Amino acid sequence: MAIEVRRAAAEDWPEMRRLRLLALATDRTAFGRTLEEERAFADQVWIDRARASAASREVATWVAEDDARRMVGMLGAHVAGDGAELFGTWVDPSARGAGLGGRLLDAVLAWIAGVAPAAAVKLWVNPELAAAVRLYESRGFARTGRSAPIEHTAGVCSDEMVLAPRR
Ligand SMILES: CC(C)(COP(=O)(O)OP(=O)(O)OC[C@H]1O[C@@H](n2cnc3c(N)ncnc32)[C@H](O)[C@@H]1OP(=O)(O)O)[C@@H](O)C(=O)NCCC(=O)NCCS
Secondary structure (H helix, E strand, O other): OOOEEEEOOHHHHHHHHHHHHHHHHHOHHHOOOOHHHHHOOOHHHHHHHHHHHHHOOOEEEEEEEOOOOOEEEEEEEEEEOOEEEEEEEEEOHHHOOOOHHHHHHHHHHHHHHHHOOOOEEEEEEOOOOHHHHHHHHHOOOEEEEEEEEOOOOOOOEEEEEEEOOOO
């Protein structure tokens, strides 16, 4: 099945909501927010997120979509000044292991390089999620040594990783 990777558009908000809630339900310890929190969001929150993400130079979400226009992956980034931060990395379990995470990450890094070429790119990852750590390391991210607890689940932490800008 052919999968397209593209920047999300404003009208994608219902499918982005479906995918994000599925991500939170499936991989609870991968994210700082919970399913309970985001399921309570009004439609307007999702509409605003998608609209901002589609047209901004400060935030963008990239999505992976199958032939039937069903989203199977997403990855977002915020850019502020000389820094960028990734968020929401997720691929549907049925589509994992085929390079989609890498394609999404490459697309987002290319976008960051265009809007903020000098930006260092940060992210936070639960070190127990081996595939995610491997994905980031494969693109040059390295742990900074900073770690912080994930507030919603006792005993689980997140490690900071950074990719230095290519000058
Ligand atoms: C992390 C995730 C997005 C990767 O998606 P994917 O489409 O399977 O990614 P890819 O196929 O591009 O594989 C990425 C790398 O992980 C490796 N990998 C895959 N499964 C792995 C596993 N169980 N253990 C270790 N490495 C693994 C792959 O070999 C690949 O590395 P390589 O390029 O050196 O071969 C996906 O597993 C996921 O959604 N996980 C749950 C959510 C999550 O952890 N999000 C991160 C939040 S910070």
